[in-house]
Amino acid sequence: MDKDIDVILKKFKPGRREELLPLLQEIQETNGHLSEEAIVKAGRFVGLSTTKIYGVATFYDQFRFIPSGKVCLKICNGTSCFMSGSGAVINRIREETGFEAGQTGRDGVFSYEITTCMGGCHHGPVLSVNGEYLTSVKPEQIPDLLKKLKFIIEND
Ligand code: FES
Incomplete structure (x- = not known):
């Protein structure tokens, strides 16, 4: 279950695409991965489509889309x-x-x-x-x- 993504979003300014990577990094640090919900919310927040967010996130090895093991x-x-x-x-x-x-x-x-x-x-x-x-x-x-x-x- 994701920790509150809305709380994380409040630390960033909406509509700023240059904040996408730090935003995704913080979500991953907090939740251990980027869930579908996180991708959708991050997309809306910075003004990019979900497809675009997936595209960016899959480009970097550091992002996971499923939870890590214990x-x-x-x-x-x-x-x-x-x-x-x-x-x-x-x-x-x-x-x-x-x-x-x-x-x-x-x-x-x-x-x-x-x-x-x-x-x-x-x-x-x-x-x-x-x-x-x-x-x-x-x-x-x-x-x-x-x-x-x-x-x-x-x-x-
Ligand atoms: S190459 Fe493995 S620790 Fe540096």
Whole structure:
């Protein structure tokens, strides 16, 4: 359920297209994704069609259109992490979860995203778990890590 989008809109000036990105960013920060309701309201607010808002939002990797999982994994695929084997880590996450980057599992436990540099290049591949960084991650660690995280979520 979206937190009140109208409250967020009050922080911005209506009709100003240059405020669209900061507006969408704030909605996503607050709600974790851009819902259909948010897109429609943002469009009306800045004076752009819903199609245009989707067009802008899909252009930027940072926006999600479905809610994140309870555990949100972000795997860096920047140059250094890529050279250190992030591709194999990403493949393992895909195999273990059974879904693609940018999606959320049906049970709502996991979602994962592929990101650019997270600033830990010398210790790649870097994996963020709800904002906590794991470094030098190996693909063979993934099954155990996901099992432990799922256990924690289900017994919390
Ligand atoms: S390239 Fe992955 S942290 Fe910099």
